[in-house]
Amino acid sequence: MNEVRFHGRGGQGAVVASRVLAExxxxxxxxxxxxxxxxxERRGAPVAxxxxxxxxxxxxxxxxxxxxxxxxxxxTLLDSAGVLTGLKPMGWVVINTEDDPRDVPNMDNFRLAxxxxxxxxxxxxxxxxxxxxxxxxxxxxxxxxxxxxxxESVCEAIRVMVRHKAESNVAACREAYEVTRV
Numbered sequence: 801m802n803e804v805r806f807h808g809r810g811g812q813g814a815v816v817a818s819r820v821l822a823e824x825x826x827x828x829x830x831x832x833x834x835x836x837x838x839x840x841e842r843r844g845a846p847v848a849x850x851x852x853x854x855x856x857x858x859x860x861x862x863x864x865x866x867x868x869x870x871x872x873x874x875x876t877l878l879d880s881a882g883v884l885t886g887l888k889p890m891g892w893v894v895i896n897t898e899d900d901p902r903d904v905p906n907m908d909n910f911r912l913a914x915x916x917x918x919x920x921x922x923x924x925x926x927x928x929x930x931x932x933x934x935x936x937x938x939x940x941x942x943x944x945x946x947x948x949x950x951x952e953s954v955c956e957a958i959r960v961m962v963r964h965k966a967e968s969n970v971a972a973c974r975e976a977y978e979v980t981r982v
Contacts, residue, residue, distance in 0.1 A: 801854040802948060803864045807883045808873030810845050811927075813935025816962065817871070818849035821939055823957035824949045825853035833858045846877060853948075871942055872896060873917070873934050884910070894942045894980075896934050901981055913945035915980045917972075924972040926965065936962065936969040940976035951977050 804821060808814035815836040822834035830853040837848045850864045866886040875897040877883050884893065884906075893910045896917040904912060917937035927933035936958050943951045955970045962969050 801852060801858070802869070803867045804851045804869045804871060804942075805864045805867040805887075806847075806849040806851070806871045806873065807877050807880075808847050808849075808934075809877070810847050811931055811933070812847075812873045813933045814847045814849045814871075814873055817873070817935035817939055818851040820936065820954070820957045820961045821851045821942070821949070822853065823961050824939075824943075824953040825851070827953045827956055828949060830854060831857050833860075837863055846880065867891065869894070869942070869946060869948075871938055873938055875899070878904075892942075892946050894938060894945055896938055911945070911982075913941055913980050913982045915941035915976045917941065917976055920972050920976045920979070924965075924968045924975070926968060926972055937972040937976035940973035940978075941980040943973075944977045944980040945982055 806814040806818050818834040822832040826832045833852040852858050868888055869892040870887050872895045875895050889909050894913045897914050898916045901912040901914050917934035918932040920937040921932040921934045939954050943949050943954050958969045959966050
């Protein structure tokens with residue numbers, strides 16, 4: 801089973817990203833599950849979302865406490881307790897940041913990919929400079945870094961799950977796939 805935990809802020813698209821990733825895995829023949837975890841305060845507040853994929857039915861109905869991979873939609877959350885908690889050794893951490901992977905501290909036990917998903921999102925008209933919606937761009941980075949899901953499956957899942965500006969979201973996903981640094 802592959803378990804992915806997303807950390808972002810309300811409005812960045814973490815919940816939608818988990819659903820799109822699950823759809824992409826589903827299109828590749830996997831059994832999937834995705835769900836959010838957030839409180840009453842959502843816009844700008846920390847949000848977590850989860851996705852699971854497996855070759856057999858998924859019976860587990862809990863949050864993901866020991867993820868195989870973590871996707872971070874806002875790099876400032878790395879300073880928060882819990883973002884990397886439980887991440888399996890050599891799991892992927894995919895971060896939305898301008899920084900090169902060599903410049904991100906405390907990642908010795910993990911594989912790391914970075915992408916400036918905020919810039920990519922704004923370039924494709926997804927959100928604004930102050931509040932970019934980075935979910936589809938970060939999924940392109942995840943596909944590139946991990947190889948667990950194909951970029952074509954992610955793009956098709958975006959078309960199925962994200963009706964508003966679907967082709968702009970696909971373009972952002974493809975661009976992020978190309979510019980991800982590992």
